[in-house]
Amino acid sequence: MTTNGNPQQLTCRVNARANSCEGCGQMALITLEWYSQVLMAPAQLARITANPQSEQELAVGKEMFTLCLHCLRRERYIAAWDSVTKLPNWARVETQPGPGHTGVVGA
Numbered sequence: 001m002t003t004n005g006n007p008q009q010l011t012c013r014v015n016a017r018a019n020s021c022e023g024c025g026q027m028a029l030i031t032l033e034w035y036s037q038v039l040m041a042p043a044q045l046a047r048i049t050a051n052p053q054s055e056q057e058l059a060v061g062k063e064m065f066t067l068c069l070h071c072l073r074r075e076r077y078i079a080a081w082d083s084v085t086k087l088p089n090w091a092r093v094e095t096q097p098g099p100g101h102t103g104v105v106g107a
Helices: 042-050
Strands: 010-014 029-037 059-068 074-082 087-096
Touching (some): 059 087
Antiparallel strands (some): 029 059, 059 074, 074 087
């Protein structure tokens, strides 16, 4: 992937979450979470080298996609900064109901 002409190496985590589908209520969600490794400055590189952290602590969330294997509902999320907790959270930006969606949970 390239951003503004700069190549980025993205990491994908599959099924890192166990949530039920908001469309049908089934535990049939497949998740794809895309992360990027980010180093902002040489000082951060020195700190990381001196005090190694896990790969997940150095990752920044980019996008998450979900697909329900039961009703085929699809959702797209982006990372959003929570000013209260000072942590990033996933914010839903797009929802596409599956074919034959009735609008009734459990239908």
